[in-house]
Amino acid sequence: EKDLEWVNVIRRRSHLHELPPLYTIRDVEQTIGLFKAVDFDTPFKEIGPGIEMVFRDAGHILGSASVHFEINENGKVYKIGFTGDIGRPNMPLTHDPNVLRELDLLVMESTYGNRLHSSYENVEQEVADIICQTSAAGGKVIIPSFAVGRTQILVYVLHKLFNQGRVPDLPVYVDSPLACDATNIFRSYPEYLDRETNRVFLKYNEDPFGFGRLTYVHDVEGSKKLNNLAFPHVIISGSGMAEGGRILHHLRNNIDNPKNLILFVGYAAKETLARKIMDGNHTVKIFGEEHTVRSKIKVLDAFSAHADRRNLLDYVSLNSPSKLKHIFLVHGDLEQAMSLKDGIRSKGFENVHFPAPGEIFTYNKDTW
Structure with a gap:
């Protein structure tokens, strides 16, 4: 619904008819009762x-x-x-x-x-290298990510890297209401997490999904404020295929800066915005407007x-x-x-x- 509201703003500007949502919040609420x-x-x-x-x-x-x-x-x-x-x-x-x-x-x-898939064995060091190199150049790391599962793994990895001093002391933002809510569910069921998570974090009563430089952004105003940040930072936002959600705003605001890096960490279906960027398209449409891809692009499939x-x-x-x-x-x-x-x-x-x-x-x- 919310994504479609913005799409319809663009369509109205182009004198196109508005599109109806595939489903509404009311539909979801009624469906939940059947679970x-x-x-x-x-x-x-x-x-x-x-x-x-x-x-x-x-x-x-x-x-x-x-x-x-x-x-x-x-x-x-x-x-x-x-x-x-x-x-x-x-x-x-x-x-x-x-x-x-x-x-x-x-x-x-x-x-x-x-x-x-590439082996997971070396991917944490690859993430550390990406953050170190991009921040040293004065850029931002923008990560389109699935809200459930992938975002929590990324936070887990970043937490480890910060604890080990392998990345600079820069802020990390998870900008996705769904990811925020999903992370709280992960926190609520530690018994379903694996032994490694217990060994690294839980046995020390440490939250795998929270550390000092990490901020979860739930509200729209907080998300908009990220657009004005000029210093190096990391943004994790949905959707992972960049077909909707707040990541579209972050891509629109950052994809034309060669100092920045867009890091893809998941599957992208054909014809999605994420796939077009991953495939090396020089220009892409975001919210119906053409944007030149000048940022660096990196794909890590080891997180799959x-x-x-x-x-x-x-x-x-x-x-x-x-x-x-x-x-x-x-x-x-x-x-x-x-x-x-x-x-x-x-x-x-x-x-x-x-x-x-x-x-x-x-x-x-x-x-x-």
Whole structure:
């Protein structure tokens, strides 16, 4: 709604008709009442006769879950898995994915079915180098970031770097109401954070998501004040694909200065503003106006919360080809999914599908 208000201001100036919001706050409030909380690893049987569902920690973001179904039909039990977004092992904050096993059928994401991520091992030093070099030049580091998951990892990393004296003493701003609220949720559930977070911060009663030079900006006026800061600093703001949110204002105000650096730390879909900048476009449209890209651009894919090709193949391989008879790949571009399909087939799994939108597959005791 709020993003669209600004878009419609631009459209009115161009004598274009206003666009309606896809949904409103009222829609969200009504939908929230339909949610039911279920713990990980706890059987849930309120779906229908003979159906049991268990949520497993997907390791993608805090609370993300894969779903394991057991369907008992005429004395035969079918086990079906739906991965949702699968996380990566050995990443900050989240536990490693709890793999769905002993399945008959699996629906699995394929976001990075043809890509390998850079190792996380060196990325903290890369972030430190970026901040040191940009601040030494008198510039700002602007980071488009997903509000849930990615922002909290960035804050965690920056907290470590500040504690270790590896970056200069400059201010850091998280400018996103959603990220502010999401971070409070992370704080409220320390039991879901990984051992490393406990080792580095929690066992010393230290907040992983708060340190002296960090400011969370919730209100609009506070966000506007950031536009007038002339000294080096870091801004983390949403949305991660730069298709809406306050990051658009920060990009508009900073993208034409060669002293500044725009740091991308997540996936950007085709045709999004983030992807256009990442791909090296010399000019981009922000709020309908052309801007020349003069700032430095850096992309770090080591922060990705999605499993890469190796992780996905390892995930499938923890099931048996003799039992897992059907695999459906979703949530991926054609190139990614088809490459992953070939990789899975090479592991001995014969029936691997990349379904088209609207395609229906029917299974019963005779065709399973």
